[in-house]
Amino acid sequence: MNSPTKNKLTRNIVIGMFLGFLIGGLLNFWNTNWFIDQYIVGGAFFVGGSIFLALLKMLVVPLVFVSLVCGTTALDDIRKLGRIGLKTFLFYLGTTAIAISIALTAAVLFQPGVGFALSTDKGFTPPEAPSLIQVIINLFPTNPFKAMAEGNMLQVIVFSILFGIALIMSGKAGERVSSIFNDLNEIIMKLVFILMEVAPYGVFCLIAKTFATEGFAAIKPLALYFFLVFGVLLFHALVTYPSLLKIFSGLNPVRFLRKIRTAQLFAFSTASSGATIPVTMEVVEHRVGVKNSIASFTIPLGATINMDGTAIMQGVATVFIAQAYGIEMTFVNYLMVIVTATLASVGTAGVPGVGLIMLAMVLNQVGLPVEGVALIIGVDRLLDMVRTAVNITGDAVVSCIVGKSEGQFDQDVFDQE
Numbered sequence: 001m002n003s004p005t006k007n008k009l010t011r012n013i014v015i016g017m018f019l020g021f022l023i024g025g026l027l028n029f030w031n032t033n034w035f036i037d038q039y040i041v042g043g044a045f046f047v048g049g050s051i052f053l054a055l056l057k058m059l060v061v062p063l064v065f066v067s068l069v070c071g072t073t074a075l076d077d078i079r080k081l082g083r084i085g086l087k088t089f090l091f092y093l094g095t096t097a098i099a100i101s102i103a104l105t106a107a108v109l110f111q112p113g114v115g116f117a118l119s120t121d122k123g124f125t126p127p128e129a130p131s132l133i134q135v136i137i138n139l140f141p142t143n144p145f146k147a148m149a150e151g152n153m154l155q156v157i158v159f160s161i162l163f164g165i166a167l168i169m170s171g172k173a174g175e176r177v178s179s180i181f182n183d184l185n186e187i188i189m190k191l192v193f194i195l196m197e198v199a200p201y202g203v204f205c206l207i208a209k210t211f212a213t214e215g216f217a218a219i220k221p222l223a224l225y226f227f228l229v230f231g232v233l234l235f236h237a238l239v240t241y242p243s244l245l246k247i248f249s250g251l252n253p254v255r256f257l258r259k260i261r262t263a264q265l266f267a268f269s270t271a272s273s274g275a276t277i278p279v280t281m282e283v284v285e286h287r288v289g290v291k292n293s294i295a296s297f298t299i300p301l302g303a304t305i306n307m308d309g310t311a312i313m314q315g316v317a318t319v320f321i322a323q324a325y326g327i328e329m330t331f332v333n334y335l336m337v338i339v340t341a342t343l344a345s346v347g348t349a350g351v352p353g354v355g356l357i358m359l360a361m362v363l364n365q366v367g368l369p370v371e372g373v374a375l376i377i378g379v380d381r382l383l384d385m386v387r388t389a390v391n392i393t394g395d396a397v398v399s400c401i402v403g404k405s406e407g408q409f410d411q412d413v414f415d416q417e
């Protein structure tokens with residue numbers, strides 16, 4: 001299948017994004033009147049953006065289910081599954097731990113919260129961080145249709161893999177159903193392609209709406225925090241990932257980053273790794289060259305459990321809040337932040353703003369004032385967009401490393417322009 005994410009589409013998405021940024025920014029700057037608020041920003045932009053997001057999300061569950069069943073049945077040796085799963089999981093946890101460690105170090109060095117001198121005033125009960133046992137039990141659906149209806153990605157993944165294994169073991173019947181799944185996979189991919197054709201307009205609406213309502217005024221008092229998170233996110237995307245990719249797969253990182261650009265743009269515009277799954281899978285398979293048997297598993301799993309960008313925000317935010325309230329953090333506290341933030345990212349799905357909820361869990365765990373979350377809410381939407389692009393970059397990198405190490409990688413696809 002010829003990938004639609006080649007240059008022309010990417011260029012159009014960039015244009016849509018740029019126009020959205022410009023028009024949204026101008027509307028925000030001019031302090032718009034009720035007509036523009038109600039009919040343009042809250043009307044056309046909101047409707048266009050919401051429909052686009054709904055269409056993307058609509059594809060996620062069918063695509064993951066069908067594609068992962070195909071991916072499982074395409075594995076020549078089913079025993080490989082355990083190894084692939086373990087490898088992917090360890091890479092995801094490892095990159096997240098590296099991400100928070102860099103963020104904590106940067107925050108300790110640059111001290112973004114010093115000088116705020118706030119006092120605590122507890123009045124908000126945060127959600128509990130999920131325990132490891134809960135996370136493990138929750139992997140298994142009691143009802144696969146409920147899991148699909150709720151978009152519970154980990155449960156959908158477990159059911160799809162089991163279904164795929166049963167197909168392989170079912171002889172002739174399995175082969176017949178398997179070929180139907182392969183056809184379905186082609187059809188759903190076509191649906192993804194169709195949706196991508198309208199992406200420039202969808203992206204325009206999402207970005208214009210965001211920038212018309214958000215503006216940049218909130219950044220000023222939090223400039224050090226904002227740019228520190230931003231800087232660490234860039235560092236992770238442009239230094240940590242390329243180094244890991246080079247070391248573990250030998251692939252050219254510059255070419256890799258160029259090839260996954262479209263997925264990064266989608267992640268940035270939607271602020272949701274979950275909604276970006278169809279596009280991430282498309283680029284990782286058809287532009288980068290990871291075989292479906294690996295990509296269909298690693299990408300949806302990554303969108304759910306691997307959130308390095310979010311972890312970076314949490315690392316910086318925790319230190320920022322501790323400093324703002326003048327609370328000394330111990331070495332054990334730092335370790336706690338690393339463990340809790342990594343676990344919280346496993347237990348929560350990639351949707352807009354979930355990072356803040358996870359932050360509340362982390363603060364609670366280390367005994368910091370949870371109401372500190374309010375300090376950074378003003379700039380969170382913008383950071384959410386950037387960190388989501390980092391989140392899906394991490395998924396794509398690990399998918400590549402695992403695909404390459406398992407011999408499930410098409411070098412010719414990667415070498416094509």
Ligand code: ASP
Binds near residue numbers: 272353356384
């Ligand atoms: N929006 C992020 C994602 O979907 C999660 C977050 O950081 O809030 O990956």
